[in-house]
Each structure stands twice: as C-alpha cells, then as structure tokens.
Amino acid sequence: MSSLDAVAAQADVTISPLFGADRERLRAQAGAPAEHIGADDATAEILDRMGLFFHVDAPADQLDALAEQLRASDAVEGAYVKPGAVLAVSQAASKKKESGEAELPPLNDMQPTGADAPPVTPDFTARQGYLDAAPGGVDARYAWTRPGGRGAGVRVIDCEWGWRFTHEDLRLNQGGIVSGTGSTDTDHGTAVLGEIGGDVNTIGITGIAPDAVTSASAFSIPTATAIRNAADRLGPGDIILLEIHRPGPHATGVGQVGFIAVEWWPDDYLAIRYAVNRGITVVEAAGNGAENLDHVDYDTPRAGFPAWWRNPFRRTALDAGAVIVGAGAPPPGTHGAQHGPDRSRLDFSNYGACVDAQGWGREVTTAGYGDLQAGANADFWYTDRFSGTSSASPIVVGALASTQGVLRANGRVPLSPSRSRQLLRSTGSPQQDAPGRPATQRIGRRPDLRQLIPAALQTSSWVGVQFRGTLAGNRTGRWFTFNWPAHWHVVWTVVPTSPRTGAPQIGWKVRVERANDTYATYWIDVTNLVADPVDFEARFAVLGW
C-alpha cells in the first residue's frame, strides 16, 4: 500500500470516488444488501466496477508521474491519465502545423457579428433546412403532424459545459442544469438545445422536438460522474446526449486531429453502460478528429486501463450500447455554401463501422453565437453555421425524441437503446460519396422521420411451436432457445403431445438471459410429472412490442 499512501499523502493531490460511492454504497443505492463478489470474478458487473474507480485531482504536470506511482501499488488495478475532453469547438487557428499534416479548418468559431436584434426577432425557421422533408432534412414537419411527434413526455439531458437557459427561444420545456455547475461559455450548449428544443412560437428557431423536456448535466465534475448523474434522473425511453470528444491515441496536438468518442475510456464506458442498462438511449458524438474508428490502434489499451477493457468501437467483447453520430454535409447550396454532396462525410468527421447515424455537420441554424443575429444581449443571439459532430448529434437526438413521443402518445413501449440503434441504421436517407471521402467511410444514414416513425410503430403478433422434446418419467430437462429479439414480448407454454388421462403430465418454468442489448435467450425447464415418458411441444406467442 506504500506507493498508494505516498500518492494520497501529497498536499496537492485529492483522491475521491469517481461515482461518488464505494462498491457497497453503490449496491445499497440500488436497494440491495451488499454482497461480496471476489475481486478476481471474471464477470464482475458494472456497478462493482464503477465502485473501484477513483478520480485523482492534481496539478497537470504531475499526473503522468502520479499514474506511474499508482500503477506500482498492489492495491491499484490500473491508473491512466485522461486527456481533457473538449467540445467540437475550434482550437486556436494559430496552432503550429507539423509538416505534412493538414490542419482542418476550425469549427464553431463564429463571432457575434450579426445584425443587432430588433425588438422582435424574425422567424428564422425557413433557414433550418434540417427540419424539412428527406433527403435534405429529417422531416420534423411530418413528425409534428403526429400526436406526440414534438416529443411530449420525453426527457433529454445534454452533457457538456455551459448553456444559456435564459435565451428567448429556450424558455419552455426546459429543466435547467441538473448536475454540476454551468460554465460562462454558453454558445455551444445553447446551440445544441436550440436544435432539439427551440420553442414553438413566431420568433427565432424551432427545435425538432420542442415538447421534450431538455436539461443539462455539466462537466464541471468528471465526465463519467456527470453522465451517471444524468442517468439517475432519467428512465426508459429518455435520452442522454454526450457533446464531447477527447484526444485519442492518434492525437497529434494539431487542432482536433485524432479526437475520438469518449466511450473508448473505461470510466466513460461504464457510465454509458449504466445508462443503457436502464433503458436510456445515449447519443454520443463520434468526434471531429477525422479518424477511422476501425483502426487497429484502438484495440490497444492505454497504459493503466483495467484488465477487462476491450475496444468498445468493435462492439464485440464490449459494447457501450450508445448511438454514435457522425457529421454529414447538408444539401449543397444551403446558406449559399458548398460542403460536398448531400449526406457525404465531412472532412473532420470520424467514421467507421460503429458510427450509427449522421446529422448535419455544417450550416445548422440555431440559437447562440450571434453570427446570424447579435446585439448586446446574448439571449437574442442566433447562428447560421453551427457545425461538427456537435451539430449532427442533436439532430439525431431530436429525431429519436420525436419518435419516442409518438410511441408514448400511442400507448406503446418506447424504443430501447438497441432498437434506437437498429432503426437508425435501417431507415433514413443513405450516405453518399464525396471525392476522397467515399460512403465506405461510414457515418450512417440521416434520419427520416417519415420512415422512422412508422418503423417504430410497426408491430405484430403470432404463435408457433419452437421445439419438441421427450422426457423420461419424473425427469426434468432444460432447453434453451437463443437470438430472440429482446424487444419482442414473448410468452411460452408447453403442451404434451402423448395422451395420458387423469393427472397433470408436465410443468414448466421459463427463465431469461439477456445475451446482449439486442437478443435474449429463453431457458425452459420442463418437468415430467408422471412415471411414463412424455412427448411435448414448446409453444411461443410473440405478443407484440
């Protein structure tokens, strides 16, 4: 313990539980008596792993040395220095270029150069092409014709640093900051909230899902803690948005090259998983690092990652369960600009097999920044040029919130995180090639609510016989049947097929395994209650979803 003690004893070092509680307290918060699981249990679960994480606060120049000291301690399984996470805002354009490296043009460096706000802000909604019909937009205007299509009953929490909840177009259906302390740098969060929840009125902009209640969780505290805090305030069908990316193994220090989605880090992975396990869809920016997230280098853990870590971008051994969003070009000529063919990958957008869907990564008209309308009071600022996977992700959030609202209005089960991912992949306007950026560099489809909502509403019911079996007298057998879509509501009955009158012949017991986010396995124990052999059939009924 001596190296751990040595670290903890330093005056400018603070060690605190990352998720605010030790293992026993986390279990107690889940409402159960603490139960011991061995530290070497290969199936140690999410809450137990969360209880093992601690956050070390220390001067930045000491962090690498502290991590090495901690790793030397037998009491410490791993210790890693986490790069500071940032928004998809520009780094200073004056950063020195390494030779041969292209510095991507900065994102979201708009200044409040727009005309001063008049007494009444004009209606800017015609500039929000992303509201329009597919393929150019997500067809929010169609969704608004459906009961619940504005996201009523859905809660969204945006996780980043600062927001302007006093903005004139963000007054309704907002819950303010629910965790952490907001930064005074508010343009980015204001713009994000505008896309999702801009108020329905005659001024300014309108969000895709303005009836959803949007709140905020601030990264004034460690990101994984902020994400967990957001999850504790939400329920099935609600949405968390992660407006954040972080320099990964390929980051060079030039702009945001190499910045990647935050689920790659174990603590953020666990926090996302915590939310997904509760039925909350986590929408996560893919990042603006121009990275191929399929690259083999992401399979290599950072020094100090825990032994259970595997590359979550592969979605094989580990899958955070989030919806990852890339940035695609808006229709050419939007606001007079050309960013490549519609729905092609933008040059800064990360891409790969794990990127589930795309949104507009340029020319997003929304609240904040002041390049469209400015003046002395930032409550009246609007922008025409919000960009990045930062502007893309709220579009996907809006589409999901709208869809969840329609399901709710129809008395239907909300989309699970897995179903959200599936439907975003199977519906929508497809990605297109750009010169040098082919569609094989996957950023996914742009949502189309005219397809997404009917797909979400679709359901069916049917019955069948899944398997047959035979049991000797007074024996119990166990069968399992796998790869059942987990969102299906399925019941089982077992019926003998060999006649024998006078007494019950069989009983059965059904148990369920959630093999992964998408599929379930049903385990069925069948007991022969009599001395004679019995033949039987196991019947299922899919009741809907």
Add this chain to the structure above:
Amino acid sequence: MRVGTQFTGTLNPGQTGRWFTFGWPQDWHVVWYFMPTTPQTGRPQIEWETEVERASATAVTYWLTVKNIGSTQMNFEGRYAVLN
C-alpha cells in the same frame, strides 16, 4: 391486445424482490413476464412468479416475485400483455 412495461427494477445476484401493481380491471386477461436489460451471457438471469389478489369486485392486484439467478447485478423490465 397490447403490451407494455409496467415497471423496472434492479436486483443483485441471488436477490429476490417483490412488487405489486394494483387497480387492474378484473375483466382484463393479463399475463406477466420479465426481461433483463443488463447483458450477461451464458446462463439464465431472471425467474419470476405471479400471484393475484382480487382486491374488489372490479379490481385485481398482481403480486410479482422476481429473482436474479445470475452472477451480476441486473436491471430488468416488468412486462405485461393485456390479451383482450
């Protein structure tokens, strides 16, 4: 017929929990079943029993005993179908 999720819960390994839900119309034909939302491969995670109380001439209360038979903490959905 319609299906839904009535409630969600969390159980530690080996833990049994009991929930009840009241005010169901007695003339509804209702079945209950459960689905974990925490993945854990290789073995069954959850089992349950349904018991019923006729609370009044018109209303039924369902008592649901749920057990985590897996090795990790589990979140789950309590699902129902109204068959008529």
